Amino acid sequence: MPDYVFLMLLVTVTYLGFALLALSQDRHWHHLGGAYHCPKRVLVLLRSVGYALLVAALVLAVGHEGAGFGSLLWATMLSIGAVAVVCTLTWRARWLRPLARLFHHI
Amino acid sequence: MEPTFRASMNWLHTWTGVVLGGLLFAIFWMGTLSVFDREIDRWMAPATRLVVPDDSLPAEKFRPAIEAAAAAGATMWTIVFPEERQPVYRENYRSKDGFVLRFLDPVTGAALPDPGTLAGTRFIFPFHYSLNLRVWDIGYWLVGIAGMAMLVLCVSGVVIHRKIFTEFFTFRAEKKPRRLILDLHNVTGVLGLPFHFMISLSGLIIFFSIYFPSVWQLPFDGKRELFNRETWGNYSRPKADQAAPLASLDDMVAEARRLWAGEEPFYMRVTNPGDAAAVVQIGRSYRDVVTMRVETLFFDAPSGTLLSRFETAPVVTAQRFISGLHFIQFQHWTLRWIYFALGLVGCVLIATGYLFWLESRRRKHTQLGLRGVSIVDGLTIGSVTGIIAATLSFFVANRLLPADATVLGAGRASLEMWVFYLVWLATFAHAWMRPHRAWIEQCWAIAALAVAAVVLNGITTGDHLGRSLLDSRLQAVGGMDLLLLIGAAVAALTALKLEYRKPDPVRARQHA
Numbered sequence: 211m212p213d214y215v216f217l218m219l220l221v222t223v224t225y226l227g228f229a230l231l232a233l234s235q236d237r238h239w240h241h242l243g244g245a246y247h248c249p250k251r252v253l254v255l256l257r258s259v260g261y262a263l264l265v266a267a268l269v270l271a272v273g274h275e276g277a278g279f280g281s282l283l284w285a286t287m288l289s290i291g292a293v294a295v296v297c298t299l300t301w302r303a304r305w306l307r308p309l310a311r312l313f314h315h316i
Numbered sequence: 317m318e319p320t321f322r323a324s325m326n327w328l329h330t331w332t333g334v335v336l337g338g339l340l341f342a343i344f345w346m347g348t349l350s351v352f353d354r355e356i357d358r359w360m361a362p363a364t365r366l367v368v369p370d371d372s373l374p375a376e377k378f379r380p381a382i383e384a385a386a387a388a389g390a391t392m393w394t395i396v397f398p399e400e401r402q403p404v405y406r407e408n409y410r411s412k413d414g415f416v417l418r419f420l421d422p423v424t425g426a427a428l429p430d431p432g433t434l435a436g437t438r439f440i441f442p443f444h445y446s447l448n449l450r451v452w453d454i455g456y457w458l459v460g461i462a463g464m465a466m467l468v469l470c471v472s473g474v475v476i477h478r479k480i481f482t483e484f485f486t487f488r489a490e491k492k493p494r495r496l497i498l499d500l501h502n503v504t505g506v507l508g509l510p511f512h513f514m515i516s517l518s519g520l521i522i523f524f525s526i527y528f529p530s531v532w533q534l535p536f537d538g539k540r541e542l543f544n545r546e547t548w549g550n551y552s553r554p555k556a557d558q559a560a561p562l563a564s565l566d567d568m569v570a571e572a573r574r575l576w577a578g579e580e581p582f583y584m585r586v587t588n589p590g591d592a593a594a595v596v597q598i599g600r601s602y603r604d605v606v607t608m609r610v611e612t613l614f615f616d617a618p619s620g621t622l623l624s625r626f627e628t629a630p631v632v633t634a635q636r637f638i639s640g641l642h643f644i645q646f647q648h649w650t651l652r653w654i655y656f657a658l659g660l661v662g663c664v665l666i667a668t669g670y671l672f673w674l675e676s677r678r679r680k681h682t683q684l685g686l687r688g689v690s691i692v693d694g695l696t697i698g699s700v701t702g703i704i705a706a707t708l709s710f711f712v713a714n715r716l717l718p719a720d721a722t723v724l725g726a727g728r729a730s731l732e733m734w735v736f737y738l739v740w741l742a743t744f745a746h747a748w749m750r751p752h753r754a755w756i757e758q759c760w761a762i763a764a765l766a767v768a769a770v771v772l773n774g775i776t777t778g779d780h781l782g783r784s785l786l787d788s789r790l791q792a793v794g795g796m797d798l799l800l801l802i803g804a805a806v807a808a809l810t811a812l813k814l815e816y817r818k819p820d821p822v823r824a825r826q827h828a
Contacts, residue, residue, distance in 0.1 A: 217650060232485040278606040279648060282641065285510055286654045292485070292507045293661065300487045 216274045220267055220283070224291030226309075227263030230256045232295055233310055241303060242310035252313050264288070322476055329472040333669045334692060336465045338699035341666045343462055345703055346444035347515075348659030349436070351644065351652055354401040355792035356436030360714045362777045363428045364419055366403045367789050375565035375584065377425045378407075382562065385409040385416075386590035394585040398422040399603060400647065401792075432721075432728035433714055439733060440707075445519070448733075453526060459519075460527045466516040473505050480506060494675040501668040504661050511658040512665070518642035521635060549626030551614040553593055560592035563620030571622065572598045572613050579604075592618055603647045607637040663700075670696040694748035701758035702743030704803075708765035709739040711800075715772035759811035766804035770797045 211219075232238045234256035239248035248256070267287065272280035298305055349356065358365050378395060385393040388411035396406040405420035407427075419428045433439075442448055449455030474480065484506060487499045505512075525532055525543075536543040544550045565584070572581050582601035588594045594617035602609050610632070614624040628636060640646065644655055674689055674696065681689040713735040721728045747754040773793070774780030784794030 228485070235482065235485070237482070238485060278637075279646075279651070282606060283651060283654075285514075286651065286658060289507050289511055289658055289661070290654060293503075296485050296487050296503055296507070299485055300489050 211274070216270070220270055220287060221291065221294075223263050223267045223270060224287050225294055227260050227267065228292045228295040229298075229306055229309060230260035230263065232299060233306070233313065234260065238299060239310070241299070242306055244310060244314060252316055255316065256313060325472040325475040329469060329476055330673065332465050332469055332472070333666075334673055336462055337666055337670050338695055339458060339462045340466060341663060341699045342447070342703055343444060343459055344659060344662045344666060345707070346440055348656060348663065349707070350441040350444045351656045351659060352792075352796070353436030353441045355796055356440060357402070358792045359773065359796045360433045360435035360711070361419075361431035362779070363431060364402075364404050365777075365779065365790060365793060366422055368398045368400060368403045368422050372397065372580075373405075373422070373425050375569045378584075379562065379565065381407060382586055382589050385411065388412060388416075390416075390589065392585060392587050393589050394583060395420075396583045397581060399601075404428065429719075432717075432719055433732055434729050435714075439710075439736075445523070456523060456526050460523065463516045463519045466512065467520075470505075470509060470513050470516070474509070477502060477506070494672070497668050497672045497675055501665060501672055504665040504668065508658055508661045508665060512662055515642060515662075518638045522639045522642060524635070547628070547632055548610055549612050549624075549628070551595065551597070551612075551624050551626070552587065553595065555588050555591050556593035558592040559590055560594070560618040562586070562589070562594065562596075562617050563615075565596070567620050568596055568598060568613075568615045571615075571620075572600070575613065575625070576600050576611070586617065589617075594618065595623065596620075602640070602645060606640045606646060607633060608640040608643060608645055609633065609636055667696070667700045670700070690748075690751060693751055694744060694754075697747035697754045697758060698740070698744035701755065701762060702740055702747065705743055705758055705761050705765060706736045706740035708762060708769060708800075710736040711769040712765055712772060715769065715776050756811050756814045759807045759814070762807040763804040763811065766800040766807065770800050770804075773797060 233242060234248055234253045236247050240246050268281070268284045271284040271287070274280065275283055381395075382393050388409075390409035390411050393409040394407070396402075398404055403422055405422060405425065406417070407420055408415070408417045410416070419431065420426065421428055439448070445459055446453075446455035447458060449458070483499070483502060485503075487496075487503050489496060491499070520527055532543045532547070536546070541550075545552075569581060569584070573579065580601050581598045582603075583599045585597040585599075586594060587597065596615040596617050598613045598615070600609065600611040610626070610628050612626045613622060614626070615621065616623050644652060670692070674693060678689050680686075710732055713732045717728050717731055719728065721731055723731055726734065743758060746758070750757065770781070774797075777793075779790050779793050781794060781797050784790035784797060787794075
């Protein structure tokens with residue numbers, strides 16, 4: 211796959227992973243239109259998918275860039291992805307509402 | 317001693333931060349810029365804004381240069397081959413009259429005029445690891461202490477953070493300054509932790525032979541020569557004191573390419589040129605791997621036969637991998653930008669640490685009439701906005717000074733450095749003299765200097781943004797101009813925000 215497609219995919223997967231992990235926290239779950247507490251079932255689902263996406267990002271990075279560059283790219287991209295989620299939650303939280311809505315009625 | 321472990325860690329975190337924060341910010345700032353040191357080189361030395369041709373020059377082209385160096389009494393002559401980020405040959409040797417460093421055109425091999433600047437690779441980068449204080453290695457030790465302190469701050473910071481997981485993604489930008497600053501400090505600290513820990517630890521490991529000398533002194537019985545030879549493969553043999561011509565350099569380079577499966581050499585060095593016992597050393601490039609591998613071939617200069625082939629032992633290879641993580645000498649633009657961004661995150665982390673210390677004490681210190689807050693206020697301003705303004709003045713001076721400028725015997729390159737240090741000093745004085753206006757005025761100064769640098773680059777070299785963004789040869793220059801403009805915008809917005817913020821009664825009383 212071309213480099214830019216790989217990069218966009220890596221950023222998206224990492225970002226979504228952290229977004230789901232954030233959503234599983236009561237503060238952000240409530241902020242994004244959920245109840246005061248995130249229900250246990252949903253919490254488990256959000257966290258497992260969230261972590262799975264972060265692992266998928268590692269597989270993707272190592273697969274495309276090799277063990278050396280791949281693991282380094284993944285480890286540093288984690289910070290970038292998490293900071294991007296924080297910025298979204300702070301200034302553009304409504305962008306994450308559609309994602310939250312997917313999990314409201316599970 | 318504090319009553320609980322967390323309280324004592326809090327004490328440690330606070331005071332390590334206040335005492336060493338200024339030094340840490342300087343190191344992080346210069347380190348962040350060093351990510352693009354060779355791009356800064358091209359911005360500051362316009363004669364090197366060139367493109368590497370597809371076919372490299374034959375190595376034989378440098379035979380006259382080697383002979384000239386030998387005639388000038390050089391015992392070692394080195395040339396570093398050009399690559400995308402440094403599109404010129406870099407030749408150096410030590411003659412009877414001192415150290416000679418020249419940049420050569422990648423197409424013709426002709427010497428370029430002296431750039432008259434230390435630019436990124438020779439001022440900003442060494443500042444990052446040695447503060448350019450070479451006497452008794454003071455600079456290295458200060459940076460080492462700061463690096464160790466950064467590790468202490470990372471660990472103690474995690475210990476004292478009360479809600480590391482529940483506030484993992486929390487930044488409440490609408491809260492009062494103190495809360496907002498602590499949120500920002502926590503978020504940048506926690507999310508940047510892997511990078512900050514890795515970069516500080518690897519920084520210390522790079523200089524293990526300075527910081528942990530017993531590591532090599534014990535096994536090698538204190539013999540530096542022996543340690544260097546075993547670890548880095550420094551092959552040497554005594555001079556024969558008999559003249560002998562050099563065999564074909566092109567054949568040696570071709571042999572190196574063959575042994576390295578077609579990969580390019582990175583540099584070529586001739587020891588004792590002209591002598592019958594001269595040695596030609598060729599090092600392998602590491603631009604396609606994370607590890608800064610040391611793979612070197614040594615040829616007998618008069619015959620061109622291979623004398624020795626060196627590759628590092630496993631433990632040294634591990635050290636070179638960790639060094640590679642820190643130096644990022646590899647060709648990978650995505651990682652380069654990520655390192656730059658995370659370096660800036662580190663700068664924000666350190667600056668907000670200071671600001672939180674100030675905001676939590678301002679009220680109390682003002683009531684009790686203590687001087688602590690005013691002193692640290694000035695220290696923070698000079699360390700944060702001060703060094704940024706000084707760096708920008710360094711760029712502006714680079715575009716303004718004429719090529720033959722000298723003041724009190726100092727040449728152009730030293731004058732640029734003096735501008736940096738004098739402006740930096742002045743920002744501290746300014747911060748202590750005008751405490752209530754200093755942040756705003758220095759932010760305006762940063763904005764003005766950054767715009768001036770871009771305009772001056774356009775006027776003095778003709779490579780303005782309209783041209784540099786369209787020409788792939790000038791990518792580095794256009795990129796730097798753009799970052800300068802973005803920086804100017806951020807500084808101007810910050811200044812405006814500070815100017816029109818709601819008045820704070822405590823602050824007003826403090827400066828009354």
